[in-house]
Amino acid sequence: MPLARIRYHQLPTEQRHPQSRDLDRLSTLALLRLITREDARVVQAVRAQHRQIAAAVDEIARRIQQSGRLFFIGAGTSGRLGILEAAECPPTFQTPPSLVQAVMAGGRAAVFRSREGAEDQRAIAQALIRRRVRGTDVVVGIAASGVTPFVDAALVAARRCGARTILITCHPGSNITADRQIALQTGPELLTGSTRLKAGTATKLVLNMLTLGAMVRLGKTYGNLMVDLRPTSRKLRARAVRVIRSIAGCSEPTARAALRAARGQTKVAALIAAQRLSAAAARRRLLLAECSLRRALTRNGARTRKPYPPTS
Numbered sequence: 001m002p003l004a005r006i007r008y009h010q011l012p013t014e015q016r017h018p019q020s021r022d023l024d025r026l027s028t029l030a031l032l033r034l035i036t037r038e039d040a041r042v043v044q045a046v047r048a049q050h051r052q053i054a055a056a057v058d059e060i061a062r063r064i065q066q067s068g069r070l071f072f073i074g075a076g077t078s079g080r081l082g083i084l085e086a087a088e089c090p091p092t093f094q095t096p097p098s099l100v101q102a103v104m105a106g107g108r109a110a111v112f113r114s115r116e117g118a119e120d121q122r123a124i125a126q127a128l129i130r131r132r133v134r135g136t137d138v139v140v141g142i143a144a145s146g147v148t149p150f151v152d153a154a155l156v157a158a159r160r161c162g163a164r165t166i167l168i169t170c171h172p173g174s175n176i177t178a179d180r181q182i183a184l185q186t187g188p189e190l191l192t193g194s195t196r197l198k199a200g201t202a203t204k205l206v207l208n209m210l211t212l213g214a215m216v217r218l219g220k221t222y223g224n225l226m227v228d229l230r231p232t233s234r235k236l237r238a239r240a241v242r243v244i245r246s247i248a249g250c251s252e253p254t255a256r257a258a259l260r261a262a263r264g265q266t267k268v269a270a271l272i273a274a275q276r277l278s279a280a281a282a283r284r285r286l287l288l289a290e291c292s293l294r295r296a297l298t299r300n301g302a303r304t305r306k307p308y309p310p311t312s
Contacts, residue, residue, distance in 0.1 A: 006147045008147075011145055011146070011147065011171060012146075012170060012171050012172075012173075012185075012187065012188065013144055013145045013146075013170055013171065013188070013189065013193060013195050013199060014145075014192065014193050015187075015188040015192070016188060016192050017038075017187070017188040017189060017190050017192065019034060019190075020034065020190040020191070023190060023191065034190060035190060035197075038190055038197075038198055039198065039201060041186065041187065041198065042184075042186060042198050042201045042202045042205065043205075045170075045184045045185050045186045045202050046184060046202055046205050046206060046209075048184075048185065049182050049183065049184060049206070052180060052181070052182045052183075053182055053206060053209050053210070053213075054213070055180060056140075056166050056180055056182065056210060057209065057210055057213035057214050057217065058217065059138060059164055059166075059180070060138050060210060060213075060214040061213075061214045061217035061218055063136060063137065063138045063164060064099065064214065064218060065218065066136055067136055068134070068136035068137045068138060069098060069099055069100070069101065069134075069136075069137045069138075070086075070099065070100045070101070070137070070138050070140065070210075070211075070214070071100075071101050071102070071103060071132070071133060071137060071138070071139045071140065071158075071163075072085060072086055072100075072101070072102045072103070072140050072142060072207070073102075073103045073104075073125070073129075073139060073140065073141045073142065073150070073151055073154040073155070074102075074103075074104060074105070074141070074142035074143065074148070074150075074151060075104065075105035075106070075110075075118060075119035075143075075148050075150045075151065076105070076110075076114065076116065076119060076195075077144070077195055077196040077199075077200045077203075078142035078143060078144055078148070078151075078168075078195075078200075078203060079102070079103075079104030079105055079106075079110065079111075079142070080104070080111060081142065081200060081203050081204055081207060082102040082103075082104065082140070082142055082207070083102040083104055083111060084204075085100070085102070085204075085207040085208070085210075085211055086100045086101055086102040087102075088211075089211060089215075090230065091229065091230045091232065091236070092215075092226060092228075092229060093215045093220045093226075093228045093229075094220075094228040094229065094230045094265075095215075095220075095228075100211065101132070103125075103128055103129075103132070103154065105118035105119045105121060105124075105125070105148075105150040106118030106121075118150065119148050119149060119150045119151075120149050120150070121149070121150055122149045122150065122152070122153035123153070124150075125149075125150045125151070125153040125154040125157065126153050126154070126156070126157040128154070129154050129157035129158050129161065130157055130161065133157070133158050133161050133163050134161065134162075134163070135161055135162025135163060136162075136163075137158075137161075137163040137164075138163060138164045138165075138166065139154065139155060139158035139163050139164070139165050139166070140165075140166045140167075140168060140210065141154060141155045141165065141166070141167045141168070141176065141178060142168045142169075142203060142207075143167065143168070143169050143171075143174070143176060144169065144170045144171075144195035144199035144200070144203065145169075145170070145171055145195065146167075146169040146170070146171025146172075146173070146174025146175070146176060147171070147174065147175070147176070148176075151167075151176060152176045152177075155167065155176060155177065155178050156177070159177075159179075164179050164180075165177075165178040165179045165180070166178055166179065166180045166181075166182065167180070167181045167182065168182045168184070168203055168206055168207075169181065169182070169183055169184070170183070170184045170185070170186045170195065170198075170199040170202065170203075171183070172185055182206055184199070184202040184203070184206070186198040186199050186202050215228075218291075219289075219290065219291050219292035219293065219294070219295075222243075222247060222267075222270070222293045222294055225243045225246060225247065226239065226243065226266075227243060227247075227266050227267045227270060227293050228266065228267060229243075229266055230264070231259070231264050231266065232264075237259070240259055240264075240266045240269070241255045241256055241259060242255075243266055243270065244258055244259060244266065244269050244270050244273050245273075247270045247273075247274060247293075247297075248270055248273035248274035249274075250273045250274075254273055255269070255273055258270070258272040258273040261278075261279045262279050262282065263279070265283075267286060267291075267293050268282045268283055268286065269282075270293060270297075271285060271286065271293070271296055271297070274297060275297070282296075
């Protein structure tokens with residue numbers, strides 16, 4: 001069902017901020033200080049939703065463990081934030097591009113050039129979801145205003161497919177229905193209605209929490225080390241070598257040789273270097289440990305040498 005008649009003038013994101021009514025008359029320094037004071041409120045808004053965010057993280061991890069996928073749905077700034085989050089997962093966690101996906105109102109062209117009318121296209125949203133989403137998936141709708149028709153229609157279609165749904169919004173009274181709502185009370189924007197400001201910042205923080213939190217639960221990290229990174233550049237290859245050395249307590253040549261033997265798979269290389277395994281044996285051990293490097297390193301009482309900070 002479409003959203004009831006929307007009273008746009010009553011939306012939290014459309015209210016005028018009392019401290020910015022003379023925004024154009026402020027000095028540059030005063031303007032920046034005001035922006036910074038408002039941005040500080042974002043963390044408070046996110047902190048207030050920690051329980052909801054934590055439950056969402058656990059749900060996403062469970063679904064992915066059961067062959068599900070994660071979708072971000074949005075329009076405008078919200079859609080672009082979803083695309084950014086999805087795009088960062090493969091290089092950071094070596095996930096296939098299909099695991100975390102983003103659907104944006106207006107399609108690819110709207111990523112680079114605004115197509116504001118696309119947010120009203122309910123039928124297109126429903127068709128996209130029916131075509132791409134399965135019952136094992138999680139669909140996260142992002143709607144700062146809490147009234148975006150594209151997001152509302154997408155979540156309706158997702159529930160009909162059996163997928164779990166999550167709404168991220170800056171409107172606590174949103175009528176968009178989802179299995180779980182993360183409502184961020186960021187208040188009016190300094191530039192009235194410009195939700196790319198505080199609302200966008202708060203949304204980005206939550207998206208970071210959802211993806212990092214889920215990937216930690218899935219064993220994609222070892223402590224605070226990025227053990228599933230994809231070393232496709234000089235910087236990332238150097239980082240992978242440092243990670244291997246930190247875990248295995250080995251020399252740089254040993255770490256580089258292990259990374260070559262593992263064909264760029266940092267987790268496998270860490271096992272090769274730490275326990276003197278072949279690449280095949282390291283991969284088998286990881287599979288038995290459900291891809292958790294920590295469990296693989298301690299399986300059958302096996303222990304690594306004491307790690308030390310790499311010198312380069």
